[in-house]
Amino acid sequence: MSYKVILFDLDGTLTDPFEGITRSIQYALERLGAEVPEAAELRWCIGPPLWDSFKVLLNTDDRKRQDEAVAFYRERYTATGLFENTLIAGINRLIDELKADDRRLFVATSKPHAYAGKIVEHFGLMPCFEKVYGSELDGTRSAKAELISHILSEEGLSASDCAMIGDRKHDLVGANANAVDGFGVLWGYGSREELANERPVAIADTPAALGAALGL
Structure with a gap:
């Protein structure tokens, strides 16, 4: 898809x-x-x-x-x-390819958006993303279910058009709570078992494999 x-x-x-x-x-x-x-x-x-x-x-x-x-x-x-942070190898190429394929890209992170935006900017990814969504400094919308619901509402998005990509169960739990298809990635901090328990559409071990799963 x-x-x-x-x-x-x-x-x-x-x-x-x-x-x-x-x-x-x-x-x-x-x-x-x-x-x-x-x-x-x-x-x-x-x-x-x-x-x-x-x-x-x-x-x-x-x-x-x-x-x-x-x-x-x-x-x-x-x-x-x-x-004190490094870019995942191959992720910038994937982002560029998705953007070139006219996909709409957003960041959805539990990190406060005030910090997240600086990191995305630091790694030169900001031109590819429409907006960086994160929590407030007081913790509001740090839960992924709440954050994804907020993004869908703010952007007027249909859940069926969206995919959520993440390395921990929290990303997939949030996607499932909003009827958004979730995709797990294995280069982060969640195990295959942790991700599989949340029934993602696919689990990818490289950015290239994720691109294929997303229909590139």
Whole structure:
């Protein structure tokens, strides 16, 4: 099927943000006097909303405590972590090919749009995307189901015309909640099993394979 509109997750799908995110989480935990895991143990934190990650890391349901952690995280992330990031090999070619095929492209990320736009711009991808959608700084629309619903409404899109691309179950859960076809990618931070459990249309192991699945 050839989808008219493609929604792309950012972290783990367009870019690999491992260094910036894990170092900023470690910084926040250190500032709070909490246990600081090794970076490799924080891979699972790439994808979910920050509040969800800190809820687990701090073992607390206290929103005020979570907010404090997020504030410390952003203290480092906005100054340094934002660009401790690399572009996924082959993704720029895929984006160019989709754009040339007259697909409408959007970014749909749990990351605040204020940060996400800077990252997309930094890697030279902005001309290919109509708009970068993300959460608000207070966490509003950090859940993918809410974010995708917002995009469909704002852009006047039909769910049947859209595909959502992501590397974690959250992307596919959000797509399913809005009757949007989901596609999983294996170069990010979710396992094949995690993605397959959400019944995506396809799971791709390379950007080229994703392009084929999207009808290029």
